[in-house]
Amino acid sequence: MTRSSLLAFLPLSALTLAACSEPAPPIVEPLPDPTLETDAVVSYAEIYASGAYTELSPPRPWVPTDIAATAAGELWIVQRMERDPRFDDSTECVAAAQMGAANDCSALQGSTVAIADPRATTPALDGSTARVVVDGNSWHFMRRPSSIAFGDPNLVLDPADFEGATDPNTGAPLLTAPVTYVNTFATCHEHRTGNFTDQSPFIGPALWTTDPAIYDGSGPSTDWENGSHLDMVHATEYCMGIAYDAGNAYWTFNGQQGTVDYYDFNLPHVPGHYFHDDATIARYDFGADALARLPNVPSNMLVIGEHLYIADSGNGRVVRFPRDGGAVTGSFRTHEGLDAEVMTGVSLESVVSAETLGGLWGGGRVEPSGMAQLDADTLVVGNYATGHLSLIDLDGTVLRTLDTGLGEGLAGITVIDGTIYFAHMVQRRVYRVDVDTTMRVAS
Numbered sequence: 001m002t003r004s005s006l007l008a009f010l011p012l013s014a015l016t017l018a019a020c021s022e023p024a025p026p027i028v029e030p031l032p033d034p035t036l037e038t039d040a041v042v043s044y045a046e047i048y049a050s051g052a053y054t055e056l057s058p059p060r061p062w063v064p065t066d067i068a069a070t071a072a073g074e075l076w077i078v079q080r081m082e083r084d085p086r087f088d089d090s091t092e093c094v095a096a097a098q099m100g101a102a103n104d105c106s107a108l109q110g111s112t113v114a115i116a117d118p119r120a121t122t123p124a125l126d127g128s129t130a131r132v133v134v135d136g137n138s139w140h141f142m143r144r145p146s147s148i149a150f151g152d153p154n155l156v157l158d159p160a161d162f163e164g165a166t167d168p169n170t171g172a173p174l175l176t177a178p179v180t181y182v183n184t185f186a187t188c189h190e191h192r193t194g195n196f197t198d199q200s201p202f203i204g205p206a207l208w209t210t211d212p213a214i215y216d217g218s219g220p221s222t223d224w225e226n227g228s229h230l231d232m233v234h235a236t237e238y239c240m241g242i243a244y245d246a247g248n249a250y251w252t253f254n255g256q257q258g259t260v261d262y263y264d265f266n267l268p269h270v271p272g273h274y275f276h277d278d279a280t281i282a283r284y285d286f287g288a289d290a291l292a293r294l295p296n297v298p299s300n301m302l303v304i305g306e307h308l309y310i311a312d313s314g315n316g317r318v319v320r321f322p323r324d325g326g327a328v329t330g331s332f333r334t335h336e337g338l339d340a341e342v343m344t345g346v347s348l349e350s351v352v353s354a355e356t357l358g359g360l361w362g363g364g365r366v367e368p369s370g371m372a373q374l375d376a377d378t379l380v381v382g383n384y385a386t387g388h389l390s391l392i393d394l395d396g397t398v399l400r401t402l403d404t405g406l407g408e409g410l411a412g413i414t415v416i417d418g419t420i421y422f423a424h425m426v427q428r429r430v431y432r433v434d435v436d437t438t439m440r441v442a443s
Contacts, residue, residue: 060084062111064423064430065298066147066370066412070183070210073416075118077423077430078148078187079111089238089295093193105196109134110142110187114210118421118432133217137227141206146190146298147242147412149250155181155209161267165275174270181230181268183210186250188239190296194232202335205242205252207231207265214271230268233279234335236261240293243301243308245323249280251308253299258290259283260308260321281340284326289348291315296425297384298411300371304394309351309371311381316354316366318381318392321346351396352381360401361388370413370422374435380420382410389413389420389433404431 062079069075083092084104093105111134135142159175166173186205194203207230209215215228238255245251249264264280291299292314302309307320326346331339358366365385372380378399379392387406391399404410409426420433 109138110145181209188242241299255293311368372413
């Protein structure tokens, strides 16, 4: 039999990401045509050095970690500030800071870049074809983002849903007329806390809308001081990946516990408010076969049919599990005080082993990070450690591998109309891979 989807790789192009609060026009670099036998060569362009907070000394650039696409084909990149080498997970945000000790909490904000036409050769950061947003409270609600996933493109909020709830400060109704949030998306964050001095874990996924009337980066978007987020729940430390399920629900990769955490935000609040107490949370515990966080390496996840596919970066493998499996065997309480279920009795199924991926990727470090669905039967999986891309059947059959020549840093991947895009955290760029679907691969 034959497969009609695969594949020769055609030219890559580089899109430079913004790294300043007043972005300069990007530089676009054509690359030589890579083939399966010849590495792509990158010519270097300027890397913007200043960050969103210009008072940082020295200023630090944005680092793209993950990318995703709206239903209309707009490309979104989520970024974090480069880490100050003086700090690590345990010292960035500490209670001692209240007594004058140094910390780095104020620099842990994330940002997004939206490119309206990702195939354009010169995306403009003047707002006409690309847009950079740093939410007013991104230091909390988008702290060190690892991942982004688009959800419901038209999420409707009705005043009746709030049952007469009022603003505790003014007494006014929270919502007086129906509102639709377009292109909702969620971000997940690689940290233990979202605040400066929490002694207990206080972080989790946050919900947003792309609507520029709400998500404009200025904050507050209402009379509150909480930026423009639509919801947040605090139960997943060091989140390494996120995937959309259905409705207003998402799956997350809990890097602290090695579990998969399921969140249904249920009813979001109006922008910038704080009602986070109606979510449904379930934690899938795999016991000794736990997922493993690889610090600073995002782990993409995908919902395909009845399964959740996971790039298990720390264990060097791609796995999946049935979303309807498991049984409730325990519970825990979130920071909000919500009762969350613990699910066990569900096993991770190997899609591609670390040994197989190591053979594909040169025998060195095996760190699957980016992952996307190319077509109904095919995954695109990237190795953070070496910059290789592989095309793999959903059953684990390897179809094609390309060494991009970019080296360490290949992270989030998405596909738009059959074209592959990936973020590179070391190069601080997003690259495009055009796929020749006229090729045939025997199987």
